Amino acid sequence: MQVTSRRFKEGAHDALHDKNIQEAFSKVKSGFPLARAKSASELPEFEGLRDEARDLKNHILENLDYYLEYFEEQVQLQGGRVHWCSSYAEAREVVLHICRDANAKTVTKGKSMITEEMGLNDYLSEHGIEPIETDLGEYIIQLADEHPSHIIAPALHKTKDQVTELFHANHAKYGLNERLTDPQALVNEARSVLRDKYVAADVGITGANFLIAETGSTVIVTNEGNGDLTQSLPKTHIAVSSIEKVVPTLEDAGLFLRLLARSATGQEMSVYTTFSTGPKRMEDIDGPANFHVVLVDSGRSDLLGSDKQDLLRCLKCGACMNHCPVYQAVGGHTYGWVYPGPIGAALNPHMVGLEEARHLPNASTFCGRCEEVCPVRIPLPKIMRHWREQAFETQVTPKPERWGIGVWAYFAKRPKLYRLMTRISARTLKLMAGKKGVIRKLPLMKGWSSVRDFPAPEGATFMDQWKKQQREGK
Amino acid sequence: MPSRDRIFARIRHNLGRGPVKEDAANLLRARIEGHVPHTIPKRTDISHKEQVDLFQVKAEALDATVTRISNMEDVPEALRDYLTAHNLPSRIKMAPDPALDTLPFDKTPMLEILRGAAAPEDEVSLTPAFSGIAETGTLCLASGPETPSTLNFLPENHVVVIKASQISGTMEESWARLRKKFGAGNLPRTINFISGPSRTGDIEQTLIMGAHGPRRVHILIVDDGPQD
Numbered sequence: 062m063q064v065t066s067r068r069f070k071e072g073a074h075d076a077l078h079d080k081n082i083q084e085a086f087s088k089v090k091s092g093f094p095l096a097r098a099k100s101a102s103e104l105p106e107f108e109g110l111r112d113e114a115r116d117l118k119n120h121i122l123e124n125l126d127y128y129l130e131y132f133e134e135q136v137q138l139q140g141g142r143v144h145w146c147s148s149y150a151e152a153r154e155v156v157l158h159i160c161r162d163a164n165a166k167t168v169t170k171g172k173s174m175i176t177e178e179m180g181l182n183d184y185l186s187e188h189g190i191e192p193i194e195t196d197l198g199e200y201i202i203q204l205a206d207e208h209p210s211h212i213i214a215p216a217l218h219k220t221k222d223q224v225t226e227l228f229h230a231n232h233a234k235y236g237l238n239e240r241l242t243d244p245q246a247l248v249n250e251a252r253s254v255l256r257d258k259y260v261a262a263d264v265g266i267t268g269a270n271f272l273i274a275e276t277g278s279t280v281i282v283t284n285e286g287n288g289d290l291t292q293s294l295p296k297t298h299i300a301v302s303s304i305e306k307v308v309p310t311l312e313d314a315g316l317f318l319r320l321l322a323r324s325a326t327g328q329e330m331s332v333y334t335t336f337s338t339g340p341k342r343m344e345d346i347d348g349p350a351n352f353h354v355v356l357v358d359s360g361r362s363d364l365l366g367s368d369k370q371d372l373l374r375c376l377k378c379g380a381c382m383n384h385c386p387v388y389q390a391v392g393g394h395t396y397g398w399v400y401p402g403p404i405g406a407a408l409n410p411h412m413v414g415l416e417e418a419r420h421l422p423n424a425s426t427f428c429g430r431c432e433e434v435c436p437v438r439i440p441l442p443k444i445m446r447h448w449r450e451q452a453f454e455t456q457v458t459p460k461p462e463r464w465g466i467g468v469w470a471y472f473a474k475r476p477k478l479y480r481l482m483t484r485i486s487a488r489t490l491k492l493m494a495g496k497k498g499v500i501r502k503l504p505l506m507k508g509w510s511s512v513r514d515f516p517a518p519e520g521a522t523f524m525d526q527w528k529k530q531q532r533e534g535k
Numbered sequence: 536m537p538s539r540d541r542i543f544a545r546i547r548h549n550l551g552r553g554p555v556k557e558d559a560a561n562l563l564r565a566r567i568e569g570h571v572p573h574t575i576p577k578r579t580d581i582s583h584k585e586q587v588d589l590f591q592v593k594a595e596a597l598d599a600t601v602t603r604i605s606n607m608e609d610v611p612e613a614l615r616d617y618l619t620a621h622n623l624p625s626r627i628k629m630a631p632d633p634a635l636d637t638l639p640f641d642k643t644p645m646l647e648i649l650r651g652a653a654a655p656e657d658e659v660s661l662t663p664a665f666s667g668i669a670e671t672g673t674l675c676l677a678s679g680p681e682t683p684s685t686l687n688f689l690p691e692n693h694v695v696v697i698k699a700s701q702i703s704g705t706m707e708e709s710w711a712r713l714r715k716k717f718g719a720g721n722l723p724r725t726i727n728f729i730s731g732p733s734r735t736g737d738i739e740q741t742l743i744m745g746a747h748g749p750r751r752v753h754i755l756i757v758d759d760g761p762q763d
Contacts, residue, residue, distance in 0.1 A: 105576075124559075125546050125550075126543050126554065131564075146538055198735075214740070216737050244739070244741050248738065260655055275570075278722055284733070285747045287747040289727065289748065293684055294685065304542065310567055311710045312570055312573060312710065332597075332729065332748070333727065337724065342723070345678060345680055347652040348683075356542075363549065365545075365550055
């Protein structure tokens with residue numbers, strides 16, 4: 062997927078002035094977080110389970126090679142095939158090769174973030190194979206030729222009216238000419254269009270929420286059932302997954318399942334949790350005859366042993382973005398690559414390069430809500446801080462900013478001088494403000510004062526007031 | 536170097552070690568084979584009868600509907616009543632499961648019973664469950680020659696028969712049942728955990744039922760007595 066994270070500031074500016082985006086993303090505030098809080102409060106064991114999940118993920122990462130080998134062995138025992146891919150390019154080629162072997166003209170797809178990372182849809186289209194997204198949200202944005210703006214609600218930024226127009230423009234070829242405006246009617250129409258696609262598809266591609274080492278199973282979690290139709294009707298099922306998704310046992314999957322849906326949507330369980338193991342068995346009368354697991358590394362293994370290894374614990378639930386004031390304000394696309402919100406701010410610099418994504422770790426107020434709600438307790442603010450430091454140290458941060466930070470550091474290291482300077486600034490600002498007590502325009506701080514007034518200091522600094530109070534024995 | 540080797544080399548290099556040593560590998564293998572559970576929510580620590588009730592409450596909260604009947608022979612009539620009440624077609628695609636084959640469908644001559652995997656034109660399916668999870672009101676269905684999993688997804692209306700004895704507290708107990716039947720480390724091609732009917736929130740975060748899978752899930756609980 063093309064990276065546009067460099068444009069973060071411009072993108073944020075546009076998003077803040079876009080009525081549709083503002084409406085859609087401000088709705089996030091009242092939906093997901095309240096549902097999560099409710100379901101967490103109904104499970105007294107929730108916080109303890111989060112600790113167990115964090116520790117289990119750490120254990121898995123420390124033994125990742127062992128569990129991956131075990132998983133591979135089990136998949137093969139069950140009659141499936143495992144393909145190892147270092148890079149996106151390799152993974153795209155492997156998937157194309159399997160599709161060609163199956164003489165595929167169309168493939169249906171369940172929701173998968175790794176195939177977004179890989180840019181799989183464009184690649185298949187370029188090679189004459191039509192990919193059809195079947196998750197309703199993914200289907201909508203595929204029609205609009207856009208990318209997801211939320212990892213579990215990809216079409217969050219689309220209004221109902223936009224969906225009406227998209228369906229009207231794209232469904233005429235199926236003889237469906239009515240301009241539908243009722244959400245239920247829109248869902249019904251998508252349902253009937255996609256029904257034929259499931260049946261016609263030669264290959265079904267899904268992602269995986271988990272890989273089970275014990276049984277060689279891949280697991281998908283959905284609410285619509287599209288992933289299940291995708292993987293059970295075509296002759297060939299390809300599950301594409303990144304390598305860190307492996308878990309040792311079915312019981313371990315159970316631990317994560319108690320956290321995943323609750324953290325994401327506030328459900329106790331998503332509607333469908335499906336374990337797929339090998340191809341259909343000899344006597345089975347449905348199911349795919351071929352089962353392939355495509356395992357993609359592409360940067361994951363480089364996080365191991367680094368100060369950002371904790372990112373590999375991510376379950377992709379979306380809780381961090383649901384609770385992020387910056388995400389709610391600027392929307393998903395502004396982040397400029399697959400993962401928006403705090404997880405994107407912490408992960409994307411690694412995946413696409415710090416130079417490209419240098420704004421993202423700054424797109425945070427460090428309010429800490431993301432870490433508070435992360436089911437596997439990823440210290441997202443800490444990782445963003447690491448990136449900020451790294452950007453400064455490797456001179457990715459532009460000169461004026463570096464100079465500014467340098468000046469601040471100079472004074473911060475000299476407390477007496479620092480106090481003197483703050484005393485002078487506080488008084489100057491008070492003078493500038495005059496009687497009104499606010500400053501309309503500040504030199505060098507247009508970013509602030511162009512949209513709001515700057516509250517002027519009262520005159521004395523905190524340290525001065527503190528000392529005064531101490532003297533007076535208060 | 537092939538990608539597989541490269542990936543493993545990078546993992547080990549970054550973890551600062553070689554391949555997992557034999558002692559450690561034995562421990563990891565034992566951990567896998569031990570099936571050690573994590574913390575189990577206390578809400579399921581109740582009698583079996585209460586678990587069956589909890590299963591019903593939870594399933595209904597997920598927008599599934601539940602009818603309780605006292606024995607398997609009552610399934611055809613309960614099915615007919617459900618279809619009539621919802622004005623649904625009387626043509627049923629039924630899982631070719633011997634347990635369902637013995638049902639007295641001669642009592643309900645208006646029901647047209649077909650057996651096999653699902654086809655796009657099927658509107659109602661009837662399948663047995665493998666087990667039930669009281670904790671969340673979740674059905675567990677296992678694929679097999681007698682239980683094709685397309686029946687769980689293609690038809691708009693899915694009727695599931697489950698015996699009270701198949702219901703237990705947690706997902707972990709379903710794993711134990713599956714291991715007992717298929718052997719540890721082996722699962723059928725598809726295990727479906729189903730918690731209510733299909734839904735989506737993808738249009739303006741409005742909840743709409745029946746996105747791709749069944750719009751309606753109706754569960755017939757056969758009160759056959761204590762747990763298996």
